[in-house]
Amino acid sequence: MADRIEVLKTYKTYVGGKFPRSESDRTYRITDGKDNHIANACRCSRKDVRDAVLASRSAFGGWYARTAYNRGQVLYRIAEMLEGRKDQFVNELKLSGVKQKVALNEVHTAIDRLIYFAGWTDKISQVFGTVNPVASAHFNFSSPDATGVVGIIAPDEHPLLSVISLIAPVIATGNTCVLLASETNPLPAVSFGEVLHASDVPGGVVNILTGYRNETVETLTSHKDINALLLASRDIETGKLADENASLSVKRVVQYRAEDWFSGEHENPYLVLEFMETKTTWHPVGA
Amino acid sequence: MSVSVIQDFNQTIPIDQVGVEERVSRLNKRSIKKESKLQALKLALSMIDHTTLEGKDSKGKVIQLCSKAKMPYAPMPDLPSVAAVCVYPNMVATAKKALRDTAVKVASVATAFPSGMAQLGIKLDDTRYAVSEGADEIDMVISRGEFLKGNYTFIFDEIAAIKEVCGEAHLKVILETGELETLENVRKASDIAMYAGADFIKTSTGKISPAATQPVTLVMLEAIRDFYRKTGTMVGMKPAGGIRKAKEALQYLVLVRETLGSAWLSPDWFRFGASSLTNDLLMQIVKQETGVYQSINYFSND
Amino acid sequence: MSDINTKEPIDKANNGSPKPTSPNADRKLDFASFWEYSPAPENSDHVEIDERYNHFINGEFVEPVKGRYMKSINPANEEVLCEFAEGTSEDVDRAVKAARKAYEKTWSKISGKERGKYIFRLARIIQERARELAITETIDGGKPIRESRDVDVPLAAAHFFYYAGWADKLNYAFPGRKPKSIGVCGQIIPWNFPILMLAWKIAPALATGNTVVLKPAESTPVTALKFAEICRDAGLPAGVVNIVTGAGTTGSEIVNHPDVNKIAFTGSTIVGKIIQKSVAGTGKKITLELGGKGxxxxxxxxxxxxxxxxxxxxxxxxxxxxxxxxxxxxxxxxxxxxxxxxxxxxxxxxxxxxxxxxxxxxxxxxxxxxxxxxxxxxxxxxxxxxxxxxxxxxxxxxxxxxxxxxxxxxxxxxxxxxxxxxxxxxxxxxxxxxxxxxxxxxxxxxxxxxxxxxxxxxxxxxxxxxxxxxxxxxxxxxxxxPTSPFGGYKESGIGREGGLHGLYPYIKF
CATH class of the missing domain: 3.40.309.10 (Aldehyde Dehydrogenase; Chain A, domain 2)
Structure with a gap:
């Protein structure tokens, strides 16, 4: 018997910079895989998805309007905050049966990955923008521009690293997102919301929901105010459903099924570009 | 016209040069064939201010010029005469005499043409002299130096003063657009000239390169159109200098037709200031009528 | 001389033609009453349009398997211009097989430089046949000759020129990555800019090493078939470009063919959505260039x-x-x-x-x-x-x-x-x-x-x-x-065509 009774955390969702419970007031049990109780997580409904998309859309204008330098600093700040709460995340990852060494590596890689994408915010237009030598008296340039609200479906494995690998490239350039956390391993994602809250990320830029996939995926993928989808779930049927539903409003869909979330290939500006539109501007050159 | 109608010339009307050039290039794609071509060639001929403005001009040369003006091509006596001959003030009397009893007008440059670098009094005297010698039309130059300084009131007042001494004679105001350089300046100078009383606005003296260009002409035509819409007063247009070929003349007529419409397609409202254009128009007219390509050797070079 | 001198000034000035109208009190401009332009028809005598066109598959013009034909109408006079083959699943399958074979055997094997030279040839022959293509485009689709002559056809040639030059420089296009071709591209183009949209689709696809099955719109198939002749005359290896004609059902056969790796579509948003839905779960790459309300x-x-x-x-x-x-x-x-x-x-x-x-x-x-x-x-x-x-x-x-x-x-x-x-x-x-x-x-x-x-x-x-x-x-x-990327946000489409960005839809890493 411990000397002191531990204070346990109630895991909620992270929407619009707040930590509401699911509007449905339902929860479900998260276990360590051996049916030992870890916590109850919110069992979000389609209305939670609706609210999260609304928050995400509201946050888009402001986040998009930030300078690239500022967004880079905010992403870096997330990494700083995470570094300070390393132990919390290592312990949380261990609850699901991961060994200390692996958990620590996951947290470290996640922090470094944030820093990687923080550095891209003010370079992506330089590397992937162009000045186009048109054959007329016009100045013409193209630059990448955030696409808007992105729906993200996280995988079950490496619930901190994968979530950060998906969120960072999306928000780096001014997009906002709604993330459906892993159904079985949602807790690190929810705790990551607390880190975001503490690190200058404006409310609504990242929204994190938990719950049963079959109750949220349909709504998320068909929602017409979402501009793009990033799917990292291994479930092929979900991928197909997302493709189909995306066609309702011509969403961009990126199926991103990773074998190894620790691999350096996830540090990749081309993933950032998937959530950017190329905008081309013409102007006459005359006196 | 009331003062309130006059715009503030310190305000610049924006003009996009590339857009103007694109418009001209599109208008140049009009294909003028068959009857419409013959009609336009004759129309262009009738709009010519047949011009000689050289230091070595002689009475004999002016008389020759006038006979060409009256009857441009003897084998086709039904062809129209040109609209006017344009000479220096000291040749006005000679021209007037040579053109008596014809519809061909005598135009005289004045106001210290071509530079305009003289006092107002001298310019007024120059104008009075040309009018007293019988000039039907006065082609004055504006003071480009003052314009480029931003002294728009000076320009306005000078034009108004010249207009006053013109009396019955029509006043053409030469902007010398080659020295104004930007299309916005061309537009502003056009507006000043029209509000100050110009009957015609004219691109160039012919002494400065570039002389008339189609983009400049289009901007001036648009100024005339806006002035007409606002005041109900028609003002004429005269591109001058550098227009040598019949094909270019037709392109100018297309500009007029599609900017100002039919009413301006008359020598009353549109002129070409040119000398070698006359013969090229004649060659093309004869070609249209006979089907045979012509040589300049068959057309008198007056 | 005297008779000239006594002529009335007005007659002289207007050479006997009616005098233009004088200005109206209401300051209206009149653009019509004087100096009408005479008709100036482009001479189309030298342009031959066949009575019947077949598919272009594997370097040859072949009759449709089911033997069915459709008609193309000249919208300016509502007369039938020609017949063209109606593509069925059998035709599409033949075309895809030809494209696959060409991809495996030749096109993906030859160097970028040689690919580029073929594409330059296409550009040159388009220029050589520019006038014919422009007239054909105008007769088949109804657009003014001024535009087909000055915009559509020159830009189509320019697109091939631009992308031809990319073929051996792709390693410079994607920092940090080595691009690879995708395979067989199914391309469906609209009727508003037939030859130009063909160029937008085919030029980048070929430059990046892919082969193509393209379907032109059913109201404007002719210039695509003339382009097929150009491919043949350029000596382009058989099967690299295949043209299958037909209507929407032919298009959906292309979209749904399992051996097509990529779909590029330009057309209405409604059809774009259907295509996006049809390829769901297949992993086919898509680019869509859809509607707008600019x-x-x-x-x-x-x-x-x-x-x-x-x-x-x-x-x-x-x-x-x-x-x-x-x-x-x-x-x-x-x-x-x-x-x-x-x-x-x-x-x-x-x-x-x-x-x-x-x-x-x-x-x-x-x-x-x-x-x-x-x-x-x-x-x-x-x-x-x-x-x-x-x-x-x-x-x-x-x-x-x-x-x-x-x-x-x-x-x-x-x-x-x-x-x-x-x-x-x-x-x-x-x-x-x-x-x-x-x-x-x-x-x-x-x-x-x-x-x-x-x-x-x-x-x-x-x-x-x-x-x-x-x-x-x-x-x-x-x-x-051709150097300027084009494409939409939101429901106007996915991906860009033109410029460096236009290569991206046709490569993988």
Missing amino acids: PNIVFEDAPLDQAVEGIVNAIFFNQGHVCCAGSRLLVQEGIADRLIQKLKDRMETLIVGDPLDKNTDIGAINSKAQYDRILEYLDIGVNEGAEMYQSSCSIPDNGYFCRPTIFTNVSQSNRIVQEEIFGPVLTIQTFRTPEEAIEKANNTPYGLASGVWTDKGSKIFKVGQAVRSGVIWSNTYNKFD
Whole structure:
């Protein structure tokens, strides 16, 4: 018997910079895989998805309007905050049966990955923008521009690293997102919301929901105010459903099924570009 | 016209040069064939201010010029005469005499043409002299130096003063657009000239390169159109200098037709200031009528 | 001499022709009563259009397996121009197999440099046959010869030139990555710019090492089949480019063929959505270039006369059959009356008629179906309470012709403001502040192209950034260039065509 009774955390969702419970007031049990109780997580409904998309859309204008330098600093700040709460995340990852060494590596890689994408915010237009030598008296340039609200479906494995690998490239350039956390391993994602809250990320830029996939995926993928989808779930049927539903409003869909979330290939500006539109501007050159 | 109608010339009307050039290039794609071509060639001929403005001009040369003006091509006596001959003030009397009893007008440059670098009094005297010698039309130059300084009131007042001494004679105001350089300046100078009383606005003296260009002409035509819409007063247009070929003349007529419409397609409202254009128009007219390509050797070079 | 001298001055001046009308009291401009342009038809005698066209598969013209043919109509006179094969699943399968074989055996094996040289050849032969292609395009589709001659065909050649040069330089296009080709590309193109859209599709696909099965639209198949002749004459290896003709069902056979790796489609948003849904779960890459309802925003400090020209180019270019057409004019309130007056004057000078006449500005509506659709929208507009104005030009008795049309007194909720009409029909709304203009501009599911007219540089950047569309034409409109990426936000599509960005849809890492 411990000397002191531990204070346990109630895991909620992270929407619009707040930590509401699911509007449905339902929860479900998260276990360590051996049916030992870890916590109850919110069992979000389609209305939670609706609210999260609304928050995400509201946050888009402001986040998009930030300078690239500022967004880079905010992403870096997330990494700083995470570094300070390393132990919390290592312990949380261990609850699901991961060994200390692996958990620590996951947290470290996640922090470094944030820093990687923080550095891209003010370079992506330089590397992937162009000045186009048109054959007329016009100045013409193209630059990448955030696409808007992105729906993200996280995988079950490496619930901190994968979530950060998906969120960072999306928000780096001014997009906002709604993330459906892993159904079985949602807790690190929810705790990551607390880190975001503490690190200058404006409310609504990242929204994190938990719950049963079959109750949220349909709504998320068909929602017409979402501009793009990033799917990292291994479930092929979900991928197909997302493709189909995306066609309702011509969403961009990126199926991103990773074998190894620790691999350096996830540090990749081309993933950032998937959530950017190329905008081309013409102007006459005359006196 | 009331003062309130006059715009503030310190305000610049924006003009996009590339857009103007694109418009001209599109208008140049009009294909003028068959009857419409013959009609336009004759129309262009009738709009010519047949011009000689050289230091070595002689009475004999002016008389020759006038006979060409009256009857441009003897084998086709039904062809129209040109609209006017344009000479220096000291040749006005000679021209007037040579053109008596014809519809061909005598135009005289004045106001210290071509530079305009003289006092107002001298310019007024120059104008009075040309009018007293019988000039039907006065082609004055504006003071480009003052314009480029931003002294728009000076320009306005000078034009108004010249207009006053013109009396019955029509006043053409030469902007010398080659020295104004930007299309916005061309537009502003056009507006000043029209509000100050110009009957015609004219691109160039012919002494400065570039002389008339189609983009400049289009901007001036648009100024005339806006002035007409606002005041109900028609003002004429005269591109001058550098227009040598019949094909270019037709392109100018297309500009007029599609900017100002039919009413301006008359020598009353549109002129070409040119000398070698006359013969090229004649060659093309004869070609249209006979089907045979012509040589300049068959057309008198007056 | 004396008889000349005594002639009446007026007769002399006007050489016997009727004198132009004198100005009216109401300051109207009259563009029609004097000096009509004589007909100036482009000579089409040397252009041969076969009575019947077959598919082009594996380097040969082959009859359709089922033996069925469709008819292409000249929309300017409603006469049958030619027959062409109706592609069935069997034909598509043959074409895909040929493309696969060409991909495996030849096209993916040869060097980028050699690929490039083939593409340069295509560009050159297009230039050599430019006049024929332009005339064919005009006869088959109804667009004015001025446009097919000066825009469609030269730009198509330029696209092949541009992408030919990329073929051996792809390693410079994607920093840090080595691009690879994808395989067989299924490409479906619309009827509004047949040869140009073909170039937009085929040039980057070939440059990146892919092979192609392309289907032209059923109302405008002929230039694609002439392009097939060009591929043959250029010695392009058999099967690298295959042209299968037919209608929507042929297109869906291409989309759904399991051995096609990538789909590129240009056309309506409705069909684009169907295609996106059909390829769901297959892993096929798609690019979509779909509809639009482009806002053309004119501020009071704009160069007005050039803006008028831009408005005309934006909505009346190619009869308004342009996905990026500036079909919604947003004009700042203070200049609205003046601008609309200028626009009406300009509209009076637009010549509607024989597409082959070199002076025609607006040709024939591409098909009966499209013509009916446009007329329906004119009715809808009037019933919605909008005020319709059409130019007074004459139009031919036969063929599908529509006068240039503007609607004023419209509101954002009107169908004519919300829906893509794809015809020479402009709606005009006013705004007071830049914020209001931006809000109206973005209040649409589309996001393809926009115009911004102002003399103020900082405003161009502010508004241009805020308006969510793939192309911002500032102080110009409807400009295209092979180096310039084109494509939409939101429901206007996925991916870009043209420029360096246009390579991306045709490669993988």
